[in-house]
Amino acid sequence: MKIKYSKKRLYSHLFLGGMFAVLGFLQLLGQPNTPWIDYLQVFCGLFAVGAYFYESHFQYLNIDNGILTKNTLRKKSLQLDKIERIQSFPGKIKLFTSEEKLSINTELIDDDSRKDLLISLGSLEIENNPFIGYSPKTS
Structure with a gap:
C-alpha cells in the first residue's frame, strides 16, 4: 500500500521548480557575462522538478509485507x-x-x-x- 503525498505538495514542487528553472535559463540567455547565481538558480529549479518526479513516483510511505x-x-x-x-x-x-x-x-x-x-x-x-x-x- 502506498501512502501518498498531498497533491498540493507535489504540484508546488513542480510549479516552483519550473519557474526557477525557466527564469534562470532566461537570465542565462539574456546576459553575456552571467554571474554564478544564475547557474545556481537553474540548478535549484531543476532539483525541485526532480524532487517532484521522485516524490510522485515513490510517494511518502510504502507498507508492503x-x-x-x-x-x-x-x-x-x-x-x-x-x-x-x-x-x-x-x-x-x-x-x-x-x-x-x-x-x-x-x-x-x-x-x-x-x-x-x-x-x-x-x-x-x-x-x-x-x-x-x-x-x-x-x-
Whole structure:
C-alpha cells in the first residue's frame, strides 16, 4: 500500500521548480557575462522538478509485507510487528522500536492515504495504541 503525498505538495514542487528553472535559463540567455547565481538558480529549479518526479513516483510511505518504508533521500524502514510504542502529536506520528524510531509528518499526506495509514496503525496490537478502533468519519 502506498501512502501518498498531498497533491498540493507535489504540484508546488513542480510549479516552483519550473519557474526557477525557466527564469534562470532566461537570465542565462539574456546576459553575456552571467554571474554564478544564475547557474545556481537553474540548478535549484531543476532539483525541485526532480524532487517532484521522485516524490510522485515513490510517494511518502510504502507498507508492503509488514514493512513500513519512508521514501526520503535516506530510505528508512521499520517492521510493523517490531513497533513497541506509538506517539501521536498534532501533525506528527512517531513510531518506536527497541533500536530506532521513525517520524511521520501527517500534514504531507493526502487525506485518503492518511485514513489508510491510521487504519493500518490501529490494527497493530500495541499497548496504549492511540489508533485502536480508528474508523474514518464518513460524511
